[in-house]
Amino acid sequence: MKNICVYCSASNGLAKKYIDEAVKLGEAIAKHGATLVYGGGKVGLMGKVAFSAQAHGAKVIGVIPERLVEREAVHRGCDELIITKTMRERKAIMDEKSDAFIALAGGFGTLDEVMEAITIRQLGFHQKPIIFLNTDGFYNSLLEFFEQLYAQGFAKRREHCPYQVAESVEHALAFAFGTNATHVQHT
Numbered sequence: 292m293k294n295i296c297v298y299c300s301a302s303n304g305l306a307k308k309y310i311d312e313a314v315k316l317g318e319a320i321a322k323h324g325a326t327l328v329y330g331g332g333k334v335g336l337m338g339k340v341a342f343s344a345q346a347h348g349a350k351v352i353g354v355i356p357e358r359l360v361e362r363e364a365v366h367r368g369c370d371e372l373i374i375t376k377t378m379r380e381r382k383a384i385m386d387e388k389s390d391a392f393i394a395l396a397g398g399f400g401t402l403d404e405v406m407e408a409i410t411i412r413q414l415g416f417h418q419k420p421i422i423f424l425n426t427d428g429f430y431n432s433l434l435e436f437f438e439q440l441y442a443q444g445f446a447k448r449r450e451h452c453p454y455q456v457a458e459s460v461e462h463a464l465a466f467a468f469g470t471n472a473t474h475v476q477h478t
C-alpha cells in the first residue's frame with residue numbers, strides 16, 4: 292500500500308488534455324490500491340485528481356493551510372483533512388506522508404513543491420521516487436533546462452537521476468511503485 296503525493300495546478304479552465312490526465316491519474320491511483328496525498332482543494336487539477344481517485348475507491352488525504360481554505364475551495368469530503376497553520380507545514384506533512392511524488396502539469400506552486408522534493412532528495416534526505424508526468428510534453432522545456440544545469444556543472448550527475456519522466460499515467464505509477472526499472476538517463 293503506497294501513499295502517492297500529487298502536485299498539480301490549482302487553476303481552473305485549463306485545456307482538456309490536462310484535465311483528462313488528472314482524472315486518469317486519480318483513477319489509476321485507486322486501481323493500484325494506493326492513497327492520494329494532495330493539497331486538499333477542489334480547484335484546478337487538484338480537484339479533478341482527488342474526485343476521480345475517490346470515485347474509484349481510493350482514500351484521499353488533503354493537506355491545506357488555513358489561509359487557503361476558501362481560496363482553494365477546501366474539499367471537506369477528504370477521507371483525512373489536515374488543516375495547517377503555514378505553507379511550510381503543509382509541504383512537510385505532504386512529504387512525510389508520501390512514498391512517491393508525481394507532478395502533473397502545474398504552475399509556480401507545483402514547481403516549488405516538486406523542486407523541493409528534488410533538492411532534498413539530492414541532499415540525501417529521502418530516496419522516494421519523484422516523477423514528472425509529462426502530459427503532451429508539458430515539462431519538455433524545463434527538462435531541457437535541467438540538462439543545461441548538468442552540462443554546465445551547476446548540478447552533479449549521480450548514479451541515478453533524482454527524478455523520472457513518465458509519458459503516461461501507467462508509466463508514472465510504475466515509477467512510483469518501483470516496478471519500472473528504466474531510469475532517466477542523462478544525455
Ligand code: AMP
Nearest residue numbers: 299300301302330378397398399400401
Ligand atoms: P499552482 O501550480 O501555482 O497552481 O499551485 C499548485 C498548488 O501549490 C496550490 O495548492 C498552491 O497553494 C500550492 N503552493 C504554492 N506555493 C507553495 C509553497 N511555497 N508551498 C506549498 N504549496 C505551495
